[in-house]
Amino acid sequence: xxxxxxxxxxxxxxxxxxxxxxxxxxxxxTRTVRVASPFxxxxxx
Numbered sequence: 751x752x753x754x755x756x757x758x759x760x761x762x763x764x765x766x767x768x769x770x771x772x773x774x775x776x777x778x779x780t781r782t783v784r785v786a787s788p789f790x791x792x793x794x795x
Contacts, residue, residue, distance in 0.1 A: 751794070758783075759791040 751774060754766045761778040768775035773786045785792055 755795040756792050757795055758785065763795070 751766050752769050755763065756766060756776060757763050758776070758778070761776070761781070761783055764776040764778035764783075766774050767777045767782065773784050774789070775782060775784050776792075
C-alpha cells in the first residue's frame with residue numbers, strides 16, 4: 751500500500767506516504783492526514 755494513490759471522500763486524491771499497523775499517512779497535496787483503519791471512506795486507485 752505504501753506509495754499507492756488513493757481517493758478519500760473528504761480529502762480527495764492523495765498518495766500513501768506511511769504505513770502503520772492500524773493507520774496510514776496520506777499526502778493529499780494541501781495537507782498530510784493520518785487515516786485510521788478501517789478505511790471505509792478511502793479506496794485505492
